Amino acid sequence: MSELKKMITSFKKDGYKPVYFLMGEEPYFIDFLSDHFTNNVISEEEKSFNQVVLYGKDVSVNDIMSQARQYPFMGDKMLVVIKEAQELVKTIDQFSSYFKSVQPSTILVFCYKYKTLDKRKELYKTLSKSEFAEIFESNKLKDYQVEGWIKTLISDEKLEIEPKAVAMLVEFLGNDLSKISNEIDKLKIILKNDTLITADLVEENIGISKEYNNFELINAVAYKNEAKAFGIAKYFALNTKNNPFVVTTSLLYNFFSKLLQYHGMIYKNAGANPADIAKQLGINQYGLKDYQVASKIYPMKKVSQSIAVIREIDLKGKGVNGSLTHDDLLKELLIKVLR
Structure with missing residues (x-):
């Protein structure tokens, strides 16, 4: 979570780079960053013509580069997000050629889930060395890190949680961060004006027995x-x-x-x-x-x-x-x- 915060802070301080390659085994962090881009880069008025979402199974690398090289319409930036980019695993290395003529007005985001690029190949070396690109590697949390992550997530929401409630969430939901986040979102709605997530609240609304687990x-x-x-x-x-x-x-x-x-x-x-x-x-x-x-x-x-x-x-x-x-x-x- 700290790496995500650093990255988002850098967006506010230094602006966006033309290419972001989000990859790794943990889909939650990739989705988190992808949502940040789609919610913050292009204004609502411009989204219909300056924000494009493509899917790896439906496009080729050449299609992506062609789209990325277009100019924004009546705006300063164009955002192109490639979801399920791991579907392009066999041809993704062809993207190296894009760096011969990067389009600075386009922000291109690859969501490459459950896999990482081969660090020995040209594309990874190009991305890691280029001033126009940034790689984010989304690693699975260790089991012992999940409790700390939940507490941070709760704290960021200006809420508190009982230690037993944390343990119940971990025991029932494991290290599925997306599922944990969704359940916490449900609890936020139920809490209304309260700020403390209790073991009783978890038991009543997530279906975890407080006594039998x-x-x-x-x-x-x-x-x-x-x-x-x-x-x-x-x-x-x-x-x-x-x-x-x-x-x-x-x-x-x-x-x-x-x-x-x-x-x-x-x-x-x-x-x-x-x-x-x-x-x-x-x-x-x-x-x-x-x-x-x-x-x-x-x-x-x-x-x-x-x-x-x-x-x-x-x-x-x-x-x-x-x-x-x-x-x-x-x-x-x-x-x-x-x-």
Whole structure:
């Protein structure tokens, strides 16, 4: 998000370059920038004749260059946006020839999703060296970065969010930034004059159970709350579609793996700063207390055994060494981990 802000600040300070190549695995940031161009470069009065949106599957590279070399009609700038530009992957290198005669009054934006240009080829080298072009590489966020991104997004909207609500969004929506952004937009409408997004609000309007989710299951395991853990397991067994077993095992494995790391950090440096530990574990400080409590309940040996159990049950869930129901698998896992 910080790179996006820097880029948009540069637009306001230095103006726009003739060519922008937006590429990478994360479509959200590419869409964000594309929307900025279409909403801000050309005035509403001029959009019908000075703003053009093309699609990679419908045009050739020569068509794009021909369009880009036209002059704006009764205005200073023309904006040409190429959506789904990755459809031109086989011929995109031909665009290098455009830099022999760049049209300075055109702003040409390529939205090249899910892929990146080959950095060994001429086009990438031309784009990266040209004063007329800028490349933006949109990388997927790491899982541990998503919570921070949500908080930044909320803060930019002049809103606040409860830590539990953040955890629920991440647990339910994963790292699908577009989906998270859309859900937050819905919550903004519901909030009206309020500014705090609560766990209750998320539960009521996004369909995430505040009490029965993987976030709460891991919390129950961390604090060795058997009644709560088995209650959640029973709910999951009745709602398998929304609570896939593989997701639960993956998150439990991730928790115990980080708990093992936590033990190692504390063993090596008992006086380590909590903020540094949280950063190394890839979690926020709010979640660190679960590891502090769990480390006293689960010694390092028990943690290693639990990781082995999760691997074993995960294989059973995939049909190796027998076939058990979702309910039986999760019960067996919890019994072996909690007792």
